[in-house]
Amino acid sequence: MGALSLSVALSANPMTAPIHSGLVNPEGIDWTVSAVHPSEMFWRQLKYAEFDISEMSLSSMTIAASQGTRDWVAIPVFTTRRFFHTAVVVRDGAGIDSPADLIGKRVGVPEYQQTAAVWTRGALLHEFGVAPQQLTWFMERPPELSHGGATAFTPPDGVRLSYIPGETNVGEMLRAGELDAAVVYIAHRNLVDRSRSDAGAIAGVRTLFRDPRAEGIRYYSKTGLLPVNHVVVARASLLEKHPWVALNVYSAFLEAKRLATEPALEVLQPWEQLGVLPADVAADIRAADPLPYGIGAQGAVLETLAEYLVEQGLAKRRVDIKDLFAPSTLAL
Missing domain, CATH: 3.40.190.10 (Periplasmic binding protein-like II)
Known part of the structure; x- marks a missing residue:
């Protein structure tokens, strides 16, 4: 049985660069990746559902879910965040x-x-x-x-x-x-x-x-909030037929993030060797994950966004954003 062929749309940023370059591919999946600006990508997905996997506006996905639309299932990969x-x-x-x-x-x-x-x-x-x-x-x-x-x-x-x-x-x-x-x-x-x-x-x-x-x-x-705005999603129909795709895709994005961030930390090595940077401090820096994936590491961020959507009159009802994610990812 051959690899599953999927179409993918991702923005171009350091966290997705290893995927765009072909350095990272998920197990069992042969995907065709298009670089698409997020503004355009979300519109195309929400209106035309052109790609099997993509980034998605977390607010628009939650608003759609509050209206009963569940065409997409989230995977806890958060490719951008800022104040x-x-x-x-x-x-x-x-x-x-x-x-x-x-x-x-x-x-x-x-x-x-x-x-x-x-x-x-x-x-x-x-x-x-x-x-x-x-x-x-x-x-x-x-x-x-x-x-x-x-x-x-x-x-x-x-x-x-x-x-x-x-x-x-x-x-x-x-x-x-x-x-x-x-x-x-x-x-x-x-x-x-x-x-x-x-x-x-x-x-x-x-x-x-x-x-x-x-x-x-x-x-x-x-x-204590570091807001997120993009999340990776897959077609609900795709995960219903192939539930293994969620974790395989998550693992690929995790590897892409490692490749994107680890080289920067390697520059610490000579300072450790000279004793300028204590080994325990260097270890703490390497252990810190400034851009965490997974649901558990988000703290109150997802709950706060859900509250804001209701407070601002955009969501018809309060949606627990965690309910939008693939069941196999909830423990991550």
Whole structure:
């Protein structure tokens, strides 16, 4: 019996690079891997289900599940995570010097329900008292090219949201003074996002937090949350027929992560040899997993995201995100 042939879509990042290069392949699977920008990938999967395995927006998958749609099963591989609220950008002259100054302002977003925006709104509310209903929202992606177009998105109660006309975009509206801020800003070329100028290249546009690194440290020290936004998924029908695929794929991603991160740690060796870096400290650094896979290592992250989706009016009901994962992965 030959290997199972599968189609795969993954973003291009250090954690997936060993898979794109062909260094890592799962046992029993012959997969064809396409490099696709996440914005486009999630839209294509939610609307057309083109690939057998892919990354997926964790918020959009959970929203779909809250509506009874279970076309995809998650595998606990989290390829990207960051402190999303530290990337909010604002326009000089808009009078925004602190998060509270966003109240009453015009704010752009590629997609209202995208996970990065959910995490950002959660931080703005719980850390700084700024509610989504206090901002005026402008969304770049039209319904037919959005993740929400596949999950029946409508603006939540009390949220003022307009769609940005097709002839412009978040970046150009910031440049023209038609927006005061952007909660998420995407300028990478793909089929669904229209902004093209890097935020740093737009005159008079800067990050909300003057020192994003310091805010990330403060936020993590207080909350213990390192937000995730992408998860790997497989067709539910595929895992129903071949349940072994889940753990074989998980193992492949785990190996890819090892190949991506281990070389950087090898540079510690000469400092250990010289005694500059104590052996126990070096061991602690090597033992630390800054980007953990598996469900158990996520702490309160998944539960917090589930709560934010209900709180922000995006999920019809509270979904235990752990219920979205393949049963064989729950102990990982």
